[in-house]
Structure formats: structure tokens, C-alpha cells
Amino acid sequence: AQSVAQPEDQVNVAEGNPLTVKCTYSVSGNPYLFWYVQYPNRGLQFLLKYITGDNLVKGSYGFEAEFNKSQTSFHLKKPSALVSDSALYFCAGGAAGNKLTFGGGTRVLVKP
């Protein structure tokens, strides 16, 4: 069975510092990987996705993620965090034709 893990429940970072949110996956074959962000009382918003190609994927709002096949990871990164980046972040993954499995989420708190 496929699975997605986000090992950190919460990440705290100072504004202007680099932000990393970790994600590891277990998916048969070539995975489809996504990052979504959720603000309070809102639905999930798409940030970026990896299907094939370059291991470094660039997405919305200055976010990027690095696909690492050997470590089965897809960590989300932002070089300089903003207070407005404070939200709940979800990693999701799946194989072609299968459902997406979501991680448990990581709450990001960016302090001024």
C-alpha cells in the first residue's frame, strides 16, 4: 500500500529565514507528488507537483520542492519565509491510476 509521511507536526521559522517542510513517500513505480497549502477555513490550494523531469520543481509563491528518488523524499522549500506563509501544508503522492494519499500535514509558523 502506498503511503506519505510528514515527520514534523509543526515547523517554526523566523521571517526571512529558509523554510523546509519534509515529506517522504512509499509509492510503487514512478510517483506523482504534490504539495498543497491550507489556510484556516479554506480548501487546499495547489502549490506544485512532480511527475517526471527535473528533480527541482518550482511552484507558486516562491516555493520549490526537490524530488530525491534514492531517499524517497519530496521536501518543500522556500529560501526566505514570510509571515503570510504560516499555514498547514500537505504532501500527497500516488502512482498513475491510483488514488492520491495525503500526509498528515505540517503546520508552519513564521514569526516576525
Added chain:
Amino acid sequence: EAGVVQSPRYKIIEKKQPVAFWCNPISGHNTLYWYRQNLGQGPELLIRYENEEAVDDSQLPKDRFSAERLKGVDSTLKIQPAELGDSAVYLCASSLDHGGRHNEQFFGPGTRLTVL
């Protein structure tokens, strides 16, 4: 372009009562999903439609939950009767998928259900 529309946004019912949620996906999206999201957790798939066909309903508690997607557009999710443990946010999402490839899903704001 309008996003995924869900109604109602909030619903409070007593246990054993029925409840229904409605979703209108983004125009042209062939795939529609219903997820349940418990507090502090990631969404869990209940059912996935490709056009009118339910292609994955393995996680749908079929003794009390039902769903339909008439004409391959709007969808309704029903719970009858509701139990206390059904309290959660029910999310609808849609995407434009071809040949098993996953494209990004667009989510609605969700319906927060409270069962008393």
C-alpha cells in the same frame, strides 16, 4: 473561472439524522473526488468519479454513505443516518485527468459537519 463550489459550508445535525452535501466542480473537469478531513489530519479519499463512473469507492462506508454524480457534472454525498464520528470537514475536489495521469486537484472550501 469559478472554482469548486460546495454547499452548505456548515451543517449541524443530531445523530441518526440524514445529511447531504453538494458539489459543483470546475467546468470541464472529468474527475471528481470526495474527501473527509478530520481535525489536524490530511484528507482521506471517500470516492472518486471519472465522469459518471465511480472508479474508487473502496473507502466509502457503504452502509450509511452514498454518492452520485448525475450527468458527470454535479455530485451529492449523503449520510444516512449520521453518527457522532462523522463530524469532520467534507471536501470536494476536481481535476482534468487523462489516461491515469494525476493532474492537480482543485478543492472546494469544504462542508464542516457537526453531529451532536
